Amino acid sequence: xxxxxxxxxxxxxxxxxxxxxxxxxxxxxxxxxxxxxxxxxxxxxxxxxxxxxxxxxxxxxxxxxxxxxxxxxxxxxxxxxxxxxxxxxxxxxxxxxxxxxxxxxxxxxxxxxxxxxxxxxxxxxxxxxxxxxxxxxxxxxxxxxxxxxxxxxxxxxxxxxxxxxxxxxxxxxxxxxxxxxxxxxxxxxxxxxxxxxxxxxxxxxxxxxxxxxxxxxxxxxxxxxxxxxxxxxxxxxxxxxxxxxxxxxxxxxxxxxxxxxxxxxxxxxxxxxxxxxxxxxxxxxxxxxxxxxxxxxxxxxxxxxxxxxxxxxxxxxxxxxxxxxxxxxxxxxxxxxxxxxxxxxxxxxxxxxxxxxxxxxxxxxxxxxxxxxxxxxxxxxxxxxxxxxxxxxxxxxxxxxxxxxxxxxxxxxxxxxxxxxxxxxxxxxxxxxxxxxxxxxxxxxxxxxx
Amino acid sequence: xxxxxxxxxxxxxxxxxxxxxxxxxxxxxxxxxxxxxxxxxxxxxxxxxxxxxxxxxxxxxxxxxxxxxxxxxxxxxxxxxxxxxxxxxxxxxxxxxxxxxxxxxxxxxxxxxxxxxxxxxxxxxxxxxxxxxxxxxxxxxxxxxxxxxxxxxxxxxxxxxxxxxxxxxxxxxxxxxxxxxxxxxxxxxxxxxxxxxxxxxxxxxxxxxxxxxxxxxxxxxxxxxxxxxxxxxxxxxxxxxxxxxxxxxxxxxxxxxxxxxxxxxxxxxxxxxxxxxxxxxxxxxxxxxxxxxxxxxxxxxxxxxxxxxxxxxxxxxxxxxxxxxxxxxxxxxxxxxxxxxxxxxxxxxxxxxxxxxxxxxxxxxxxxxxxxxxxxxxxxxxxxxxxxxxxxxxxxxxxxxxxxxxxxxxxxxxxxxxxxxxxxxxxxxxxxxxxxxxxxxxxxxx
Numbered sequence: 008x009x010x011x012x013x014x015x016x017x018x019x020x021x022x023x024x025x026x027x028x029x030x031x032x033x034x035x036x037x038x039x040x041x042x043x044x045x046x047x048x049x050x051x052x053x054x055x056x057x058x059x060x061x062x063x064x065x066x067x068x069x070x071x072x073x074x075x076x077x078x079x080x081x082x083x084x085x086x087x088x089x090x091x092x093x094x095x096x097x098x099x100x101x102x103x104x105x106x107x108x109x110x111x112x113x114x115x116x117x118x119x120x121x122x123x124x125x126x127x128x129x130x131x132x133x134x135x136x137x138x139x140x141x142x143x144x145x146x147x148x149x150x151x152x153x154x155x156x157x158x159x160x161x162x163x164x165x166x167x168x169x170x171x172x173x174x175x176x177x178x179x180x181x182x183x184x185x186x187x188x189x190x191x192x193x194x195x196x197x198x199x200x201x202x203x204x205x206x207x208x209x210x211x212x213x214x215x216x217x218x219x220x221x222x223x224x225x226x227x228x229x230x231x232x233x234x235x236x237x238x239x240x241x242x243x244x245x246x247x248x249x250x251x252x253x254x255x256x257x258x259x260x261x262x263x264x265x266x267x268x269x270x271x272x273x274x275x276x277x278x279x280x281x282x283x284x285x286x287x288x289x290x291x292x293x294x295x296x297x298x299x300x301x302x303x304x305x306x307x308x309x310x311x312x313x314x315x316x317x318x319x320x321x322x323x324x325x326x327x328x329x330x331x332x333x334x335x336x337x338x339x340x341x342x343x344x345x346x347x348x349x350x351x352x353x354x355x356x357x358x359x360x361x362x363x364x365x366x367x368x369x370x371x372x373x374x375x376x377x378x379x380x381x382x383x384x385x386x387x388x389x390x391x392x393x394x395x396x397x398x399x400x401x402x403x404x405x406x407x408x409x410x411x412x413x414x415x416x417x418x419x420x421x422x423x424x425x426x427x428x429x430x431x432x433x434x435x436x437x438x439x440x441x442x443x444x445x446x447x448x449x450x451x452x453x454x455x456x457x
Numbered sequence: 458x459x460x461x462x463x464x465x466x467x468x469x470x471x472x473x474x475x476x477x478x479x480x481x482x483x484x485x486x487x488x489x490x491x492x493x494x495x496x497x498x499x500x501x502x503x504x505x506x507x508x509x510x511x512x513x514x515x516x517x518x519x520x521x522x523x524x525x526x527x528x529x530x531x532x533x534x535x536x537x538x539x540x541x542x543x544x545x546x547x548x549x550x551x552x553x554x555x556x557x558x559x560x561x562x563x564x565x566x567x568x569x570x571x572x573x574x575x576x577x578x579x580x581x582x583x584x585x586x587x588x589x590x591x592x593x594x595x596x597x598x599x600x601x602x603x604x605x606x607x608x609x610x611x612x613x614x615x616x617x618x619x620x621x622x623x624x625x626x627x628x629x630x631x632x633x634x635x636x637x638x639x640x641x642x643x644x645x646x647x648x649x650x651x652x653x654x655x656x657x658x659x660x661x662x663x664x665x666x667x668x669x670x671x672x673x674x675x676x677x678x679x680x681x682x683x684x685x686x687x688x689x690x691x692x693x694x695x696x697x698x699x700x701x702x703x704x705x706x707x708x709x710x711x712x713x714x715x716x717x718x719x720x721x722x723x724x725x726x727x728x729x730x731x732x733x734x735x736x737x738x739x740x741x742x743x744x745x746x747x748x749x750x751x752x753x754x755x756x757x758x759x760x761x762x763x764x765x766x767x768x769x770x771x772x773x774x775x776x777x778x779x780x781x782x783x784x785x786x787x788x789x790x791x792x793x794x795x796x797x798x799x800x801x802x803x804x805x806x807x808x809x810x811x812x813x814x815x816x817x818x819x820x821x822x823x824x825x826x827x828x829x830x831x832x833x834x835x836x837x838x839x840x841x842x843x844x845x846x847x848x849x850x851x852x853x854x855x856x857x858x859x860x861x862x863x864x865x866x867x868x869x870x871x872x873x874x875x876x877x878x879x880x881x882x883x884x885x886x887x888x889x890x891x892x893x894x895x896x897x898x899x900x901x902x903x
Contacts, residue, residue, distance in 0.1 A: 015609070015616030022585035025592050026611035030679050041668040053733060055691065067664050081733055081756065087696055087704075087712040089760035097699065098692040098713055139466035149462055149469060165794075167835065169471040172809040177467075178792045182730035184709070184717045185796040194800040196635075196646035211726060212719065212798045213643060214709050216634030222689045226656050231834035233663035234510050238485040238839050240670045246838035247473055253799075254815040258830040259502075259652035262530065262540035263801045264816070268828045269535040273801050279644045283530045283541055287623060289632065289644060296632075296642060298623045303527070327532040362619070374624040376642055378633045379693050380703045385628075387615040393684050394694060406698035411688040412661055414610065416591075417676035418668050 012390060016359070030414040032392035040068025041418035045236065047131040049106070050074040050113070050122075053081040054135035054181055055218050056163045056252055058102040059225030061133055064232065065105035066410035066420035072125070072436055073103075077110045077457060079429040092402050094428055101407050103426025109437065110430040110457045118456045119146055124441055127155050130239070131232055135163045138177050148247045158245040159235045161228045165189065167251035181252070186220025188212075190256025191263060199278030201332045210276070223259070224252025280335045286310060288335075289376060290343045294350045296376040299342055301369065302326070309369025313361055314345040351375035399425050433457055473837045476814045484511025485839035489666065490861075491574040492565070493517065493549065494556075494589075497524045498622065498648050499606050499682055500578030502545040502655035507574075507662065509547055509832045509841040515568065515857055516549040517556070520879060522850045526887045536824055536891035538847060543829070545655075546847040553851025553879040556587055560877040567862055569594050569601065574662055578606040581617050591677040601675040602665045606658050610681040620683065625650035629686025630693060630704075637708045653689060654682030715759040716740070716768050719798070720776035720784075727781050729772060731793035732756055739791030743784075744775045817843050822899030823891055848899065850888045851880035856901040866902060 010020075017023040047069045051057020065071040073080075079094065086096025095103070112118040123146060126132055132151065134141055141147040141162075148160045165181045166173040179185070187193045197213035198205045214220075228250040235246050257264070262283070263274050274282065279289040284302045301310030307329065311320040319341055323329050329338060346354060351373075358371045377385070383406075388394065392413065396406045405425050412420030437443035443451075451457045461472040486507055493504045493516040501516070501523070508514045529539040554561045569575065575594065577584055584590045584605075591603035605611060608620020608628075623644055626632045631650070636643035658680045665676055687694075692713060693704045709728075711717035716737075717730035731740040734754060741750035749771060753759045759768060776784060781797050788795030799807075805828065810816040817831035822845060832841045854873065858864040864872075872878045881888040 012614050013612050013616075015612070015614055015618065017582035017611065017617035019582045019585040022582055022590060022592065023612045023616060026581075026677075026679060027613075029591075029677055030612070039668075041664040044671065063660060084756050084760075085713045085732065086760065087692060088762060089757045090696070090699070091757070092699075096692075096713070097695045101692055101695055138470075142466045142469075147466070148473075161834070165796075166809070167813055169467045169474060170809040170813045172807075174467055176789050178790070179788050179794050180730075180733065180736055180792070182714065182717060182732070182794040184711060184714075184719070184728045184730050185794045188719070188728035188796040188798045191799060191801055191804050192645065192647050192649070194646075194798050197643060198640070209637065209640060211721075212709075213636065214719070215645060215649070216631065216636070216704075216706060217690045217693070219649070219689070222691070223653065223656075226653065226660065227833045230506065230656065230660050230663060231836060233660060233667060234485045235836065235839065237663060237667055237670065238483075240667065244838060246836055247470070248834045248836055249470065249474060249813075250834040251813075251815070254810070254813070254830075254833045254835075257804055257810070257815065258832050259647065259649065259656075260801070260830070261647040262544045263647075264805060264828065264830055265535075265540040265543045266530055266533070267801045267805055269540060270533065274530060274646075276646060281644075284528050287621070289623075289627070289642065296627075298621075298627045300621060300623070303524075326527065330531050359618075370619055372619045372621055372624060374620075374627050376627040376632050377630055378703045379630045379690070379697050382628070382630045382687065383694065383697060387609060387613050388684070388687070391610060391613050391681070391684065393687055406694060408688050408690070408694050411657060411681070411685050412664070412678075414679035414681070415661060415665065415676055416678070417674055418665065 029416040030419070032413055035413060035419045035421050039418055043068035045069040045131065046129045047071045047133065048074060048126060048129045049133045051133055051135040051163070054163065055082060055098065055102060055183065055221040056224030056228065057133050057135040058082060059222050060161070060228040061106060062102045062104055063226065063229040066412055066422065067418065071106040073106045073108045074111050075108065075429055077112055077455065095402070095426060100402060100405065100426045105423045106427070107432040107436050108427040108429065109433050112456050113144060113146065115456050117454065119144060121441065121456070122146055123151065123154065126151050126158065128440060129158065130236065131159045131161065133161045133163070133228065135181060137180065138164055138168045138173055152245060156245055157239055157243055159232055159239065159248065161232055161248040161250055163224055163228055163250040163252065165251065165253060168249045183218040183221040184214060186224060186252035187214045187256065189253035190220060191260040192256050195263065195274050195276050197276045197278070199280055200275040202278060202336055220252050220256060223255040224250060227255040280339070282330055282332065285329045285335055286338055286342060288339055290339065290346045292346050292349060292351045292354060297346060297351045297354055298374045298376065299346065300372045305369035306371060307369070309361060309367065309371040312367060313357055313371060314342070316341065395422055397425060401428055402426060430457065474835055476812065479814065479840045479842050483839050486510045486512040489513065489574065490572040491576060492568055492572050494575065494577040494579065496578065498545055498651035499655050500576055502652055503604065503606060503658040504576050505545045505547055506656060506659040506832055508549055509843060510839070514549040515552055516546065517552050517554055518850050519555045520882065522888045534887055537886045537889050538824060538891070539887055542847045548844045550853040550857050551848040551851060552854055552857050554877065556589060558877055562587070564862065565589070566597060570598050571861060572601070574602045574604065576604045580619060581605065581607050581611045595675065599675060600669060600673060602662055602669065604658050604662050604678045604680060606654060606680050606682060608681065608683050611679045622648035622651040625654065625683040625686050629683045630690055631686050634693065634704050634706055636706045638706050642706065650682055650686050654680070654685045657685050710769065713760070715765045716772055718769055720773050722776050722779050722781045722784060725781045726798050727776065727784050728796050728798065729784070729793065736793045740793040743787040743791045744772070746771060819843050821846050823848065823894060845899065849881040849890045851878060852899070854878050854880065859902065
């Protein structure tokens with residue numbers, strides 16, 4: 008590969024080459040997997056927090072067995088505009104990675120017995136039912152942990168498994184939108200409350216475009232699972248994990264709780280402004296939007312130097328001046344007067360050149376608001392293998408995001424296969440774990456158990 | 458032990474979790490020492506997640522201190538402390554030391570020999586310039602796990618580019634899909650790419666610790682926060698690949714689940730979702746619109762553009778006539794998902810979050826009564842906890858170097874006199890203890 012494609016703007020060139028060698032994506036499949044001794048059962052239903060959680064573990068080598076009811080997980084139907092590839096929607100195909108897919112009806116007595124036998128051999132169980140549902144079938148934590156004291160049982164649910172709201176709302180299902188709604192962040196995301204130019208109908212809470220509530224819930228569950236697994240390796244003890252996705256979001260809501268505690272003041276929706284750091288904002292460029300920053304005094308000096316506007320520096324000399332809700336729209340407008348004349352690439356070049364000149368103060372950071380289509384075209388992501396294209400024997404040509412753990416030098420994350428149809432692994436998994444032959448499987452199928 | 462096996466479910470779980478007894482339970486990461494060479498939010502958050510689960514974290518600052526000492530809403534400070542610094546720093550030990558000083562570097566290398574994890578989020582290559590990248594450190598500690606967090610990683614065409622949270626949101630595609638279709642893109646209300654990048658970084662460290670437990674091997678982890686944003690964008694990439702179209706902004710509407718949206722009531726907003734057949738039935742029943750249910754039983758039918766719009770409009774018309782509480786109660790009764798949009802005040806006073814210790818009360822030795830979020834998940838055997846919050850620069854110099862490297866207090870003082878170690882700067886109050894500090898509170902050695 009060409010020198011600059013590896014080194015970028017890293018100051019120590021041989022270091023970049025070393026890092027490339029250590030984390031070269033073409034070498035991934037020659038290396039070991041971090042979690043390949045773990046067995047995970049994911050019996051989540053209609054829930055991408057559960058699915059993302061087991062994806063994280065599967066990318067790093069855990070054997071993940073997905074249990075779906077015989078008609079399949081309804082999550083397979085959660086897909087934009089109803090677009091399906093054969094039996095499965097786009098979102099599910101993305102999070103089916105490296106997992107075995109079996110079916111089992113846990114509402115039948117025989118199904119529950121089989122489930123218990125499987126769980127006995129597992130380290131981890133992930134479920135997303137309403138609180139108490141598994142328990143009412145006598146396959147909750149108190150039953151399963153008796154037979155498998157090393158079991159780590161992760162229950163993911165909006166309101167958690169205990170507490171006032173849990174008791175009151177236990178009949179509600181868990182969804183991304185309600186997870187986002189209860190995590191504070193949605194209340195302060197959206198068009199700026201204090202900007203008079205924003206029409207009133209847009210001054211309301213806004214969710215993140217992706218399933219931020221579900222993905223956060225899944226990631227927190229995965230962190231808890233790996234911490235519990237680490238503890239289990241030392242003590243042999245399992246435990247119960249109560250994962251509430253909104254708690255995952257409110258724990259990431261910047262300083263709003265601390266600030267409220269200390270001052271009694273609620274932060275309001277700031278849109279693309281930021282009342283703690285500014286300029287740190289999106290502005291219009293000739294060819295779309297770009298991010299521009301220049302918060303500290305030297306960095307602000309940098310911005311005004313690039314724009315050749317020393318008058319702005321004199322008008323808003325201190326951080327405090329730049330953080331008021333009144334001044335931010337003014338500064339925003341002045342920066343846009345400049346940036347609108349240039350493309351995002353021109354602005355990036357300008358900032359890079361300025362930053363490289365060590366005689367001038369400050370660092371000015373910019374970046375384009377890439378649309379998904381543009382992200383897919385960026386050379387950096389192509390070279391880093393951020394996406395994988397594969398030809399699945401059942402689902403055909405696919406492009407999905409790679410494991411983001413692929414740059415671990417010793418145990419990189421990876422994708423082995425994308426997804427499997429409902430019940431596709433029944434034969435091999437039931438044979439391997441419970442010794443069920445074809446005849447037995449046929450019999451269970453007829454009874455509606457698998 | 459009391460027999461709790463026969464209790465009703467949520468009571469059983471509450472006894473099992475026993476949030477009032479958190480400090481009587483073990484810490485899962487006890488004995489794991491982390492050298493925290495991070496700053497701002499991305500890196501400190503990654504380490505903070507481990508700190509609340511019991512890792513021993515040593516946090517290093519240069520003379521100016523962490524950037525977040527200066528980043529705070531409306532330039533407000535609480536007893537000299539920036540709330541922006543408090544949010545991602547708990548249970549850590551605070552050292553003032555600049556590894557560019559040769560003697561400080563020597564001390565740092567001694568600490569590396571006795572540590573398990575190093576985390577840094579400096580510009581890629583900076584640690585290499587100082588001879589402190591994994592390439593060098595693995596020679597003195599082959600079991601070391603070394604996490605580098607950055608926007609674009611340590612090699613590749615964009616490697617070394619300066620990155621902030623908002624760069625990751627922008628270049629990763631998140632901003633482009635957040636907001637209303639007829640308006641511009643919207644940045645998250647928080648530094649979300651920092652928080653979730655740090656979270657996945659902590660997961661990578663935990664996977665590496667699990668692997669090391671079996672093999673004794675350490676490793677280097679290059680974790681890219683922008684790539685992390687890309688990873689979290691669910692069906693976006695496969696959709697673009699299959700249809701050739703860009704993913705559009707859709708406000709609060711979920712394009713893959715119908716109904717799932719936010720609606721305006723008489724007195725506020727409510728989020729509603731009901732995808733499974735029985736949930737959609739429950740919602741239609743509550744609306745007294747079983748005709749809608751009959752027509753759109755099949756969830757895939759509901760996802761077609763025209764049908765979605767009909768359904769969402771019907772719910773919007775109905776919601777207008779109700780209060781938030783009325784609909785929220787109906788959700789519980791009929792089994793569809795509903796919730797008001799909680800703001801900070803709702804969460805702060807929530808009995809539910811307090812009872813679960815998701816909102817955690819503690820008395821900080823320097824700042825008094827504090828209320829902050831405590832990291833999930835809630836764990837029955839080894840729960841997370843907050844012991845103390847952020848501290849002034851160099852507050853724990855004595856403790857760290859006497860306890861870990863066996864220096865005497867006199868030797869630490871001498872290093873401080875030489876400028877190898879340092880404490881807060883009286884001219885910069887945001888680096889200092891609170892004005893009412895008695896010179897003792899919060900110190901291990903006086």
